[in-house]
Amino acid sequence: MKQKGIEINDRVSWQNITLAGAVYGGGTAKQFATGDWRSMRPVMVWEKCKQCLLCAPVCPDSSIPVEAGKRLDFDYDHCKGCGVCVQVCPFEAILFKKEEK
Amino acid sequence: MGKRDRLSGNEAIALAMKGMNLDVVAAFPITPSTEIPQYFSQYVANGETDTLFIPVESEHSAMSACIGAQAAGARASTATSSCGLALMYEMLHVGASLRLPMTMACVTRALTGPINIHNDHGDAMGARDTGWIQLYAENAQEAYDNYIMAVKIAEDKQVLTPVMACQDGFITSHAVENIELLSDEEIGKFVGLYEPAEYLLNEEEKVAMGPYDAPAYLMEHKRQQAEGMMQALPVIEKVAAEFAALSGRHYGLIEEYQTEDAERILVVLGSTAGTAKQVIKNLRAKGEKVGLVKIRSYRPFPAAAVAKAIKKAKAVAVMDKAEGMSGIGGPLFGDICVAMNGLGGPRLIDYMYGLGGRDVRPEHIEAVYRDLAAAMAGKADEEQLIKKAGPYYRYLALREE
């Protein structure tokens, strides 16, 4: 993640790191792949999906992208496998599987 | 020049608050600092200041409100004492590590228990590792002056560290003294307006403060925070010089009183410095080479200045008004030992004194100077004392068998 022109990673010095860890600009979570925290994985069964879009707004990690009125596949870089979308889907279009490493 | 008046330390702080261009004061009453928000809320109610006064439900909330306000881009301050300061403990760390330049008027009082509402430094010493700068005042004038200077020290770009301006509960906070005041306009001009480089309500540049700090980052942020504390030493002196130009009153990191040729020196924080100065005058009149070092900036600790002031003495008494319970002396003693590390220098003896409001009288201070004379004379003279009170960690005016 770049902050004020400086790459913030585990090699940045104390002199260069942002003051008190402040994060400038919005949406920086996008730059970090946190999907590997997941132990369960939602998997689409596309034949069953009616594109009702009940799932997208309930995802706490904004990991169900919607384009032109249709949901796309999960953003597995950020989905935490919480299972909320699985519960919400009225058509059993989302399977919930154990994450295999 | 300033206007002269007769005021208690608490009244003086409330008056200073009125001139400091504060956006927010959030406070909860606790003895002996209660009068500060009490007087100040009257100024607010009378329309004498446009500061927002938030009467919160606890000191944890007072500090939280100050943190929120300061992070949002406002200048915030509070006042507290004893258990109130203890209840802020968690948030003191949060505010300091967020590098929010808040200020606090800390009116020192014993920290229960046993339950006690009188003065010692147990409360402030419990907050000495929280990352706040701590200034200690000898009297109401200094409490007032330190509190005004605190704003400029905290907000200095090299420092960005909150400041606690401490005065002794009751002794200073409630005793009425002659004091020289600045006008609201003079104070306002001196401290200026708060202009943070970044703040939460800044629409131009979005910022998130206080994110989770993983193991890969926390040490770097702590080192960065320590730098702010270290940079405060020269800034405290710089702000004192600016303040002297305005008020005619001069302050250093420490104050040396008759140390030039002193063989025996007392090191103190706070109001006892006044008592000790009178004792020194009396003893000097009898030809005794005694002196005093008053620590004004306790955090950051001015180790070099202290070492320079005491290293030529033969015996030094360090006066601790907080037990610390380390089993090897009080907190100030530990700092003095660090300051003298590797420098040789005088024999150092720690005195636990004035705990829970125990009166500190001139004869007590004289007794300390007598002990130091015995320490100078060598083992034989001091033998009894060492047997009774130990070589370096003693209690002053304690009843014992």
Ligand code: SF4
């Ligand atoms: S499992 Fe949770 S995080 Fe993943 S897509 Fe569904 S709702 Fe979002």
Ligand code: SF4
């Ligand atoms: S809730 Fe189910 S059916 Fe509706 S869009 Fe989402 S996955 Fe498809």
